[in-house]
Amino acid sequence: MTDLQSILPEEKGGMHPIIIAGPCSAETEEQVLSTARELARNGVKIFRAGIWKPRTKPGGFEGVGREGLPWLAKVKEETGMLTATEVATRQHVEDALAAGVDILWIGARTSANPFAMQEIADALQEAGKDVPVLVKNPVNPDLELWIGALQRLYNAGIHRLGAIHRGFSAYGKHLYRNMPQWHIPIELRRRFPNLTLVCDPSHIGGKRELVAPLSQQALDMGFDGLIIESHCDPDCAWSDKAQQVTPEVLNFILNTLVLRDATVTTESLTLLRQQIDELDNELLEVLNKRMRVSREIGQYKKEHRMPVLQIGRHDEIMQSRARLAEEMGMSGEFMRNVLSAIHEESVRQQIEIFNDRTR
Known part of the structure; x- marks a missing residue:
């Protein structure tokens, strides 16, 4: 289209x-x-x-x-x-x-x-x-x-x-x-x-x-x-x-109603957007480190015949992180959505380890 x-x-x-x-x-x-x-x-x-x-x-x-x-x-x-x-x-x-x-x-x-x-x-x-x-x-x-x-x-x-x-x-x-x-x-x-x-x-x-x-x-x-x-x-x-x-x-x-001019880009806005780009890169680096740890946890669970999902641990993380986010001025619901996505990817990577017969 x-x-x-x-x-x-x-x-x-x-x-x-x-x-x-x-x-x-x-x-x-x-x-x-x-x-x-x-x-x-x-x-x-x-x-x-x-x-x-x-x-x-x-x-x-x-x-x-x-x-x-x-x-x-x-x-x-x-x-x-x-x-x-x-x-x-x-x-x-x-x-x-x-x-x-x-x-x-x-x-x-x-x-x-x-x-x-x-x-x-x-x-x-x-x-x-x-x-x-x-x-x-x-x-x-x-x-x-x-x-x-x-x-x-x-x-x-x-x-x-x-x-x-x-x-x-x-x-x-x-x-x-x-x-x-x-x-x-x-x-x-x-x-x-x-x-x-x-x-x-x-x-x-x-x-x-x-x-x-x-x-x-x-x-x-x-x-x-x-x-x-x-x-x-x-x-x-x-x-x-x-x-x-x-x-x-x-x-x-x-x-x-206030109408915004989408074509206006100031030098200050450009600098702020550069900061956003840098912070996004840092976020990706941190997430990559977190997934690396998740894979190590997956390997440990596999070796000790533990299930991938640990519901009690997951609920504890969701509640504590959401409260912390609210204390920082963010939405608790937003943080729960972010953590759900991270948890889903962590589980996916751990299941890959469980299914990998070479490990």
């Missing part, structure tokens, strides 16, 4: 950051148009609204369906905004394109399903329209599955592609509705630097008070834009009311 293009028409391609805003669901024509008018007055150029809404359990509001597509057409006619909606089936694609929807996005449940993705890719290829498509990350933290969804569309001739980072599902109660796991979209950007990368702070946070800080964090990490849920009366929304903001609040958030 080396020849990816901007998701926006040329005359709108200069917008930075890209802002896509609108209600989680299109509920009524009045609600859609009222929200769109306020957003347009505040300078938003792309209006989003869910026409079909996938729900976890049956019986909830699953969107107004194709009945709402003419409402999006009215939004475009009256405000000049581009329109965007989610599609999950061939029929959705056909209906949305027939109604003149400008941008399609694919939800997290759909992007995790290769059969559904191929159906959508085939429908777009048969339609033969140059429509931009944004793909949300799968519900589970699987980068290859995300890339596979994008590649199916690319192979169907859709080169105006973008990715939406909406976070990843996790069991239990957390600060966020979906865990950010920023390293996954960052790795996606590293592999495909020309891919438009958009953050969905509404779905990551799940609470409207988290929209602003998550938006700033995404822009600080070089995201190209934001897709934010905005409703004229969020507390009465038919879906996801807790994470939607009014157009007025959205305007305030957007006006307080």
